[in-house]
Amino acid sequence: MEKKMGVYICTGCGIGDAIDIEPIKDLVDEEFNISICKEHPFLCSPEGVELIKQDIDNEGVNTIIICACSPRVNQDVFFFGPDKIVERVNLREHVAWSQEPKDEDTQMLAEDYVRMGCSKAKDMELPEPFKAEQEYSKDILVVGGGLAGMTAALEVAKAGYKAIIVEKEDSLGGFLKKMKKRVAPPYEDLYDTGLEELVKQVNDNPNIKVYTSAVVEKTSGAPGLFSVQIKTNGSVAEEKVGAIIQATGWVPYDPKRLESLGYGKFKDVITNVELEQMASNGGIKRPSDGQSPKNVLFIQCAGQRDSEHLPYCSSVCCLVTLKQAAYIKEQDPEAVCYVLFKDMRTVGQAEEFYKKSQLAGNIFIRGTITQIGEEGGKLFIEAEDEFLGEKIRLEELDLVVLATGMVPSSQPEETPKMKAPEGAEDADEEGMIEVPPDSGFYAKPALNLEYRQGPELPTLRYGFPDSHFICFPYETRRTGIYTAGCIRRPMETARVIDDATGAAMKAIQCVEMTEKGMAVHPRSGDLSYPEVNLQRCTQCKRCTEECPFGAINEDEKANPLFNPTRCRRCGTCMGACPERVISFKNYSVVMIGNMINVINVPEEEEEKPRILVFVCENDAYPAIDMAGIKRYKWSPYVRFIPLRCLGSLNLVWIADALSRGIDGILLLGCRHGDDYQCHFIKGSELATVRLSKISETLERLALESERVRFEEVGISDYWRIPQIIEDFMNTIEEVGPNPYKGF
Amino acid sequence: MISWNNNALRDVLKEVDYAEEIYKCIQCGMCAGSCPLRHHMDYPPRKIFALLRTGNIDLVLNSKSIFLCTSCYSCIVRCPRGIHVMDIMHGLAHYAIKMGKISRKNTATFGQEFWKQIYKRGRVDEKDLSRRYFFSDGIVQGIKNALSMADMGIIMLLHGRMKLLPEKPIKGIKQLRIMLDKAEQESRR
Numbered sequence: 001m002e003k004k005m006g007v008y009i010c011t012g013c014g015i016g017d018a019i020d021i022e023p024i025k026d027l028v029d030e031e032f033n034i035s036i037c038k039e040h041p042f043l044c045s046p047e048g049v050e051l052i053k054q055d056i057d058n059e060g061v062n063t064i065i066i067c068a069c070s071p072r073v074n075q076d077v078f079f080f081g082p083d084k085i086v087e088r089v090n091l092r093e094h095v096a097w098s099q100e101p102k103d104e105d106t107q108m109l110a111e112d113y114v115r116m117g118c119s120k121a122k123d124m125e126l127p128e129p130f131k132a133e134q135e136y137s138k139d140i141l142v143v144g145g146g147l148a149g150m151t152a153a154l155e156v157a158k159a160g161y162k163a164i165i166v167e168k169e170d171s172l173g174g175f176l177k178k179m180k181k182r183v184a185p186p187y188e189d190l191y192d193t194g195l196e197e198l199v200k201q202v203n204d205n206p207n208i209k210v211y212t213s214a215v216v217e218k219t220s221g222a223p224g225l226f227s228v229q230i231k232t233n234g235s236v237a238e239e240k241v242g243a244i245i246q247a248t249g250w251v252p253y254d255p256k257r258l259e260s261l262g263y264g265k266f267k268d269v270i271t272n273v274e275l276e277q278m279a280s281n282g283g284i285k286r287p288s289d290g291q292s293p294k295n296v297l298f299i300q301c302a303g304q305r306d307s308e309h310l311p312y313c314s315s316v317c318c319l320v321t322l323k324q325a326a327y328i329k330e331q332d333p334e335a336v337c338y339v340l341f342k343d344m345r346t347v348g349q350a351e352e353f354y355k356k357s358q359l360a361g362n363i364f365i366r367g368t369i370t371q372i373g374e375e376g377g378k379l380f381i382e383a384e385d386e387f388l389g390e391k392i393r394l395e396e397l398d399l400v401v402l403a404t405g406m407v408p409s410s411q412p413e414e415t416p417k418m419k420a421p422e423g424a425e426d427a428d429e430e431g432m433i434e435v436p437p438d439s440g441f442y443a444k445p446a447l448n449l450e451y452r453q454g455p456e457l458p459t460l461r462y463g464f465p466d467s468h469f470i471c472f473p474y475e476t477r478r479t480g481i482y483t484a485g486c487i488r489r490p491m492e493t494a495r496v497i498d499d500a501t502g503a504a505m506k507a508i509q510c511v512e513m514t515e516k517g518m519a520v521h522p523r524s525g526d527l528s529y530p531e532v533n534l535q536r537c538t539q540c541k542r543c544t545e546e547c548p549f550g551a552i553n554e555d556e557k558a559n560p561l562f563n564p565t566r567c568r569r570c571g572t573c574m575g576a577c578p579e580r581v582i583s584f585k586n587y588s589v590v591m592i593g594n595m596i597n598v599i600n601v602p603e604e605e606e607e608k609p610r611i612l613v614f615v616c617e618n619d620a621y622p623a624i625d626m627a628g629i630k631r632y633k634w635s636p637y638v639r640f641i642p643l644r645c646l647g648s649l650n651l652v653w654i655a656d657a658l659s660r661g662i663d664g665i666l667l668l669g670c671r672h673g674d675d676y677q678c679h680f681i682k683g684s685e686l687a688t689v690r691l692s693k694i695s696e697t698l699e700r701l702a703l704e705s706e707r708v709r710f711e712e713v714g715i716s717d718y719w720r721i722p723q724i725i726e727d728f729m730n731t732i733e734e735v736g737p738n739p740y741k742g743f
Numbered sequence: 744m745i746s747w748n749n750n751a752l753r754d755v756l757k758e759v760d761y762a763e764e765i766y767k768c769i770q771c772g773m774c775a776g777s778c779p780l781r782h783h784m785d786y787p788p789r790k791i792f793a794l795l796r797t798g799n800i801d802l803v804l805n806s807k808s809i810f811l812c813t814s815c816y817s818c819i820v821r822c823p824r825g826i827h828v829m830d831i832m833h834g835l836a837h838y839a840i841k842m843g844k845i846s847r848k849n850t851a852t853f854g855q856e857f858w859k860q861i862y863k864r865g866r867v868d869e870k871d872l873s874r875r876y877f878f879s880d881g882i883v884q885g886i887k888n889a890l891s892m893a894d895m896g897i898i899m900l901l902h903g904r905m906k907l908l909p910e911k912p913i914k915g916i917k918q919l920r921i922m923l924d925k926a927e928q929e930s931r932r
Contacts, residue, residue: 295749318899355824358766363749363796366770382744387770387793391744 005121006036010043010068012085016578018096019110024067027111031598033620036061041045043068044077052168054631056080065121067091067114070625071642085124085586089117093628094640104435105608105636106635108600112639115314115598123591127528127584129517129724130564136224138511139164141241141503143446147493148247148485150202151500152507157207164239165210166230172199172210174249176493178273180280183323184494187353190432191327193493211237219244219528220450222551222563223480224514231468242511244700245503246457246465248446250406253303253310258424261302261402262372269372269400270377271302272320279327286398288377293398296328296656297367297381300341302402312462314405316368316491318345321403329360337362338394340369341605357597365392372400399574400585406490410443410456412464437461438477440550449478453550457481460675474503475521477681479549479566480514482506511734518570522618522679523644529564530573542725543573543582546645548682570680580652584715589650590643599639604737609663611725611732614653616646618679619715620668626718634725638666646670646684651694658703661741664732667691667710668724677714684712748798755800758841759834768792773827774818784808787876788818788828791835810847812836833882852879862923865913869905 008026021039028037036055040048043066046208055061063085066078071088078086099106133183135549140156142149145167153163165172173195181190202208214232221227226241236469252273262269267288270278278284278374299320303309318341325337330438338360346354358364370391371382378420379397384390420427427433435442440454444462457465458477465483474482482501485496510520519526539558551566552573560573564598574582580589602608615621621642627634643649646669654665669684670677678684688710695705709731711724756762768789773789786794786808794803803809811834818828836851845851854877860867873892879883889896899905913919 333902338747358769359763361763363764363766385745388745388790389798392747392797393744394747664922 001062001126003063003085003122004036004060005034005063005065005118006033006059007038007065007067007369008043008048008053009037009039010041010048010066011039012042012044012102013069013092013096015068015096016041019091020100020102024111026115027548028118031115032122032354034065034118036100039072044074049077052078056084056146060147063087063121063124065089065114065117067117070628072622072625078469085121085126087121087124089113089639090625091623096257097631098579098627099636100633103636108608109636109639112599115600115639116595116639119593119594119598123588123594125585127526127586129527130529131517134225134226136511136515137240137242138162138515139239139241140409140507140511141166141216141226141228141239141244142247143244144174144247144249144485144487145169145202145210145212146247146485146495147176147198147626148249148251148487148503149174149245150198151261151497152245152247152484152504153208154198155496155501156202156508157205159504161207161508161511163208164206164228164241166214166216167210167212168532169549170213171455172202172212178277178280180276180327182493183319183350183353184492185349187350188356190323197599201533216447218450218670219447222565223510223520224565225394230289233512236260238735239376241481242514243507244447244483245500245507246446246476246483246486246487247500247503248365248409250490251409253404254403255302255404257309258302258402258404261299261369262379262400263402265370266374266379267399267590268398269402272298272317272324272401272403275327275401276320281326284331291398292332293328293383294332294425295336295338295394295397296325296399296401297338297340297379297394297397298325298403300339300403302404303436304405305342310405310407310462311346314727315345315347316490316492317351317403317405319353319492322346322362323399324401325357325362326360329362338397339364340381342368343367347475347492367392406486408462408464408487410446410459410465410487412442412444416441425635437463438466447481449481449550450553451478451550452544452553457483461477468676468681471679472477472521473499474506477549479506479520479568480510482510485695487640493614498723505647514565517564519567521568523569526569527588528569528584529567530562530569530571530582530584532560532562534559536581538579540578542576542578544585545647546576546647546682546686547678548571548572562660570645570683571643572645572680572683575648575650575686576604577650580650587644589652592643592650593656594664595641596657596660599660599662601741603668604741609729609732609737610661611635611664611666611728612657612662613638613640613666613668614646614649615640615642616669616678616684616713617642617644619670619677620713622715623718624668624715624721627721630718632718632722634722635729637729638725645678645680645683646687647678647680649690649723650688651690654694654708658698658701658707658738659740661738661742661743663738664707664709664728665734666724666728667708669710669714671712671714686708704730706735707738745794745797745799751800752795753799755795755835755838758838759831761830761833762795762834764824764831765792766825767824768796769824771823773821773823774826775792777817779817780811780813781814784811786830791832791874800842803835804842804844805846808832809835809839810845810850818822849876849879852876859927862920864910865914865916865919868910869899873911 002301026039028034065087067089069092070090095110139162142153142165145165153165156163176195179193182193203655211230211232217231218229230240231239255271267285304314367383367385369383380395382393385392415705417432418435420431420433420737438458441457443456460466467475482503484500513520544552544554544560551563553561600608617741670687698705772789775789786806812832853876877888
């Protein structure tokens with residue numbers, strides 16, 4: 001595309017009062033040969049936009065550089081069609097609102113930003129959407145035929161898409177088959193499970209295909225292009241699907257490990273799952289003599305919230321106990337239920353059901369069990385009662401029910417092992433170490449993906465597939481594969497239905513956007529995708545190993561095989577590549593490198609240091625905008641460069657910048673670790689890893705490692721921005737100016 | 744060690760108004776925190792409820808706390824579960840007297856004498872009430888009690904809160920008695 005550039009400067013919102021526009025106009029013309037450079041006092045007004053449109057029509061401008069407010073606002077106003085490149089220079093939040101007006105340094109800052117914007121626009125190309133050679137499928141595979149799976153399939157079918165259910169048992173239903181009743185909003189009563197009706201709906205729906213007694217043997221391909229082999233009764237069927245919903249549910253915690261609570265020792269100690277099955281198969285009886293129980297004790301947190309068993313709260317067991325206490329009252333109104341709990345946690349509106357259960361005469365005791373035993377055919381327990389502050393003894397108990405928790409079906413019984421890398425400290429004698437949960441090789445087989453990074457979804461600490469459940473529910477670390485139901489987190493039936501509906505929506509979104517060549521999440525709608533110059537690739541495998549989404553496979557010679565529909569366009573591969581052969585049409589190593597090169601670095605004598613700040617576009621950049629809106633002030637010597645993710649930070653930029661005489665480099669990225677906030681999960685973590693490597697290089701160049709610093713910034717940390725910059729400026733002042741200035 | 748006896752509670756639930764509401768209690772302690780007499784109680788209202796649920800009725804009925812309630816309503820106003828804490832405390836006190844367990848005899852005496860006054864005259868005669876209350880433990884103790892309150896008695900006389908002459912019954916005392924009799928009948932039912 002022949003570029004015709006135009007620069008438009010807004011002087012509203014205080015920009016005109018803070019800087020002189022004339023020098024900027026001269027600079028644009030002299031340094032970048034852009035003849036069209038106009039100013040307007042109110043660029044986002046209809047008149048301002050009309051000014052730009054006239055130039056598009058009359059002068060043939062197709063690359064528009066708008067020097068006004070933050071690129072995060074007015075995106076709709078400054079949209080001139082998909083065939084125009086628009087670059088935004090942030091003169092409002094980053095200059096006018098955060099710097100001294102009409103100051104020499106402020107003017108230099110604004111000029112640098114305009115230079116960077118012009119340079120960026122020069123290097124940017126219009127992205128062309130990716131289109132695979134094969135035909136895209138819009139069918140959706142649902143693995144698991146329980147409540148979540150069936151609901152998801154029905155929702156998919158209702159929206160006019162085809163769904164395929166793969167269920168490992170011989171009939172649909174999952175855990176619902178074992179359940180007698182369910183509790184659901186408005187939490188006033190028990191309801192039928194509705195299983196038969198649901199199965200009938202699934203079976204009658206022409207858009208749903210069901211495989212029972214089947215497992216997914218192999219899944220290859222990428223979103224839109226998945227090819228799934230389904231093994232059923234010895235034969236293998238192949239299905240082409242566009243997206244996958246994993247709803248493989250949960251398994252109860254193994255009660256054999258709860259011997260301290262009497263399980264296995266006394267016949268009348270059972271789990272809540274066993275009680276549920278008993279209730280739905282004809283009635284609750286004591287296992288020892290078959291009598292209907294009169295005094296029943298429920299022990300909550302049987303293993304949950306205990307670092308030796310399940311370290312997390314399983315969130316549904318309290319409600320399940322309330323429901324089962326209702327079964328017992330229904331069977332025998334004279335029966336008494338005791339509940340020994342740590343905390344009653346009836347999540348959401350379910351508190352109503354707790355109240356109801358209290359009024360029904362069930363007795364709730366807060367405390368911890370110290371002893372359980374048998375006396376004359378009946379059980380007794382001793383416990384510390386927190387309400388009374390004394391020891392208590394409950395006697396004549398007919399039945400003790402352990403409220404065990406939910407374990408995701410992805411959690412392996414035993415942690416798998418892998419070959420330890422050389423020099424690993426925690427390797428065993430055979431040189432093996434435990435696979436970490438966030439590896440694709442950790443979870444129990446369900447999807448058998450043909451991904452270089454492992455056959456299953458990476459999980460969080462406790463085996464739940466990672467989804468960042470607050471910001472991005474249903475998402476996993478594999479694009480186009482969504483989780484729903486109790487595999488995501490423990491939840492009750494009402495929530496499972498919500499969850500499955502949500503996951504179905506995401507899957508539909510995925511197949512539709514994939515067909516258009518768009519990224520799904522979190523850069524939804526992005527048309528660019530990574531392109532690789534394989535001739536210069538050295539097969540170092542960094543991109544295939546570091547991609548947080550397993551988007552890149554490898555061939556036998558370790559060449560990277562990109563799957564653009566799996567890609568989320570974070571650019572982590574681009575940052576990882578030491579040969580710099582990976583680039584996007586509108587985002588590349590060269591582009592950012594040129595932006596660094598146009599920054600004006602004054603001589604040492606002028607005592608005007610230059611600091612480069614690489615900013616994560618997702619959280620840190622909005623935080624800086626917010627600091628600008630709050631009119632916080634910071635040093636005029638810093639230059640912000642937004643990055644798609646800090647994971648796309650290529651070390652060559654740091655080397656370039658330092659060799660140009662820039663005094664310090666600050667990276668502002670998201671929090672990483674267990675409570676990560678990174679939109680691309682691993683990006684900011686990878687940036688810190690790369691940074692630890694550069695400090696050695698810096699020392700070798702006789703440059704102090706303090707010149708490069710990483711800071712974690714959340715989106716709500718805007719108030720810290722001036723402090724972070726000031727601290728870094730002080731460090732740079734102590735270290736002194738960069739000796740490479742002027743070389 | 745406190746043993747649990749669920750059966751012992753059945754009579755209390757029958758005899759005491761609102762007693763079934765103890766099951767609603769979430770043991771937050773708001774009642775105890777709101778009670779102005781908390782510091783004089785052996786068990787705070789929260790613990791009374793916890794003990795009741797264990798079926799240890801004797802501990803509850805022998806507790807001073809149930810006689811100390813002054814009907815200030817703070818607990819009822821603040822209880823997040825809307826339990827009639829005050830009514831239950833009074834109910835328990837009545838039940839304790841009925842079972843012959845009076846942990847604070849003077850409270851019970853005062854209450855009974857107060858009631859008699861109301862029934863007799865429709866109003867309280869301060870002289871008569873205090874005389875009967877002070878001397879309920881014998882003449883020597885009565886003189887001691889009276890002297891300890893002498894200052895307050897003088898102030899009340901000066902302010903006209905207590906008269907030297909005996910109080911007369913109110914107008915329509917007969918109708919009031921009919922009402923009171925009827926109320927008592929209702930509560931016994």
